[in-house]
Amino acid sequence: MRLLTHNMLASNVRGVTSGYPLKLEATNWCTKDVDLNADFIRGLLPKIDWRALVAATRALNLPELLPEEQPSEDEIFAEGAVNVEGSAIRRIHHALLEIHVQQGALICPESGRSFPIEKGIPNMMLHEDEV
Amino acid sequence: MPRPEIQAPPDVFYNEAEARKYTTSSRIIEIQARISERALELLALPNDGVPKLLLDIGCGSGLSGETLSEHGHQWIGYDISQSMLDVALERETEGDLLLADMGQGLGLRPGVIDGAISISAVQWLCNADKSSHDPRLRLKAFFGSLYRCLARGARAVLQFYADNVKQSEMIVTYAMRAGFAGGVVIDWPHSSKAKKSYLVLTCGAPSVHTSLPKGKGEDGEMCSDDDDGDSSGEDGDRTVGIYERNRPNKKQKTKKNGKGKQWLLKKKEQMRRKGHDVPTDTKYTGRKRKTYF
Numbered sequence: 001m002r003l004l005t006h007n008m009l010a011s012n013v014r015g016v017t018s019g020y021p022l023k024l025e026a027t028n029w030c031t032k033d034v035d036l037n038a039d040f041i042r043g044l045l046p047k048i049d050w051r052a053l054v055a056a057t058r059a060l061n062l063p064e065l066l067p068e069e070q071p072s073e074d075e076i077f078a079e080g081a082v083n084v085e086g087s088a089i090r091r092i093h094h095a096l097l098e099i100h101v102q103q104g105a106l107i108c109p110e111s112g113r114s115f116p117i118e119k120g121i122p123n124m125m126l127h128e129d130e131v
Numbered sequence: 132m133p134r135p136e137i138q139a140p141p142d143v144f145y146n147e148a149e150a151r152k153y154t155t156s157s158r159i160i161e162i163q164a165r166i167s168e169r170a171l172e173l174l175a176l177p178n179d180g181v182p183k184l185l186l187d188i189g190c191g192s193g194l195s196g197e198t199l200s201e202h203g204h205q206w207i208g209y210d211i212s213q214s215m216l217d218v219a220l221e222r223e224t225e226g227d228l229l230l231a232d233m234g235q236g237l238g239l240r241p242g243v244i245d246g247a248i249s250i251s252a253v254q255w256l257c258n259a260d261k262s263s264h265d266p267r268l269r270l271k272a273f274f275g276s277l278y279r280c281l282a283r284g285a286r287a288v289l290q291f292y293a294d295n296v297k298q299s300e301m302i303v304t305y306a307m308r309a310g311f312a313g314g315v316v317i318d319w320p321h322s323s324k325a326k327k328s329y330l331v332l333t334c335g336a337p338s339v340h341t342s343l344p345k346g347k348g349e350d351g352e353m354c355s356d357d358d359d360g361d362s363s364g365e366d367g368d369r370t371v372g373i374y375e376r377n378r379p380n381k382k383q384k385t386k387k388n389g390k391g392k393q394w395l396l397k398k399k400e401q402m403r404r405k406g407h408d409v410p411t412d413t414k415y416t417g418r419k420r421k422t423y424f
Contacts, residue, residue, distance in 0.1 A: 005227040012238035039181040047243045124231035
């Protein structure tokens with residue numbers, strides 16, 4: 001599971017009003033290279049919950065990857081930033097699309113329900129009494 | 132063989148043996164790829180080359196997701212069968228996979244997804260596989276959560292096999308109740324094998340852009356039917372009465388000189404409407420052959 005998906009997922013347990021963001025606990029994760037597409041990031045960025053994304057990178061012990069405050073659009077989409085190593089857009093792209101959480105769990109902030117992640121697939125199935 | 136929906140619940144039916152077919156059978160792979168290609172076409176994403184974030188509901192082994200990846204899109208796949216997802220992992224699909232039951236809702240933040248496709252999955256919601264399942268509630272939960280997670284103006288294309296008209300009506304009704312605009316597009320309506328129904332849904336108010344696309348294979352012939360007015364309405368629900376079923380078959384007349392060119396042209400037209408590959412009509416079509424004896 002990439003952090004992009006983590007950023008979109010919310011808890012679905014009955015009675016939970018704001019099961020977002022799910023707390024990430026990762027015991028194992030890896031990275032896979034993906035081509036950077038600035039247009040995709042531009043379209044996606046307004047939909048990203050920045051604080052949840054930063055919290056997720058912190059949970060993976062990557063405190064330097066993203067700043068606490070979201071950089072301005074001008075800074076992210078500056079001319080030629082795509083080709084600069086370590087630029088904001090590169091790091092956002094890396095955080096969203098290249099990090100794959102392999103083992104761990106997602107924890108609902110309200111009910112404390114834990115959704116296990118195995119082989120990179122979160123198990124979001126609810127029990128009968130949680131629907 | 133009865134339809135898979137009747138045999139077992141989806142998480143049981145798609146076991147390892149069944150999932151294996153989705154990597155080895157070239158026929159299944161080809162059909163899945165063709166349907167997902169058509170679903171993506173009906174999704175009518177803006178043609179600006181910008182990748183989108185899409186959902187694949189009932190992604191299975193990721194065959195349909197592969198089509199999305201080929202077009203450069205990022206996707207999140209939902210499936211209820213662990214065995215199918217294991218196959219997807221083996222195939223190293225590019226999208227993210229989630230083990231979840233769509234009848235429990237999708238559990239996504241509102242307005243974040245640019246489009247959704249689903250290949251042969253929605254009809255599973257019409258079955259009550261457990262005592263706690265109520266198809267109506269599950270359809271409601273599914274369409275409600277789908278509507279919420281889609282961005283305004285986004286589309287969802289859900290290909291499904293309905294067991295009967297009632298099932299198909301139920302699916303459409305619950306989609307409309309969730310707030311979607313749209314309807315069912317049927318490709319190759321004249322063929323029993325190639326016929327495919329797609330539920331094309333648009334999120335938000337209907338506009339000129341949300342008009343339903345036409346299904347394949349409903350060409351000139353269908354249009355002229357509509358011109359007749361009242362007669363076309365009766366066509367759909369005409370049933371075969373018992374007396375007609377028990378009527379003795381007419382003896383087939385075998386004409387001396389075969390069935391003739393007219394008959395052949397009629398048959399070729401029929402097959403064309405079903406979506407088969409039929410050679411074009413030429414001056415040689417149905418010509419008489421020399422008698423050798």
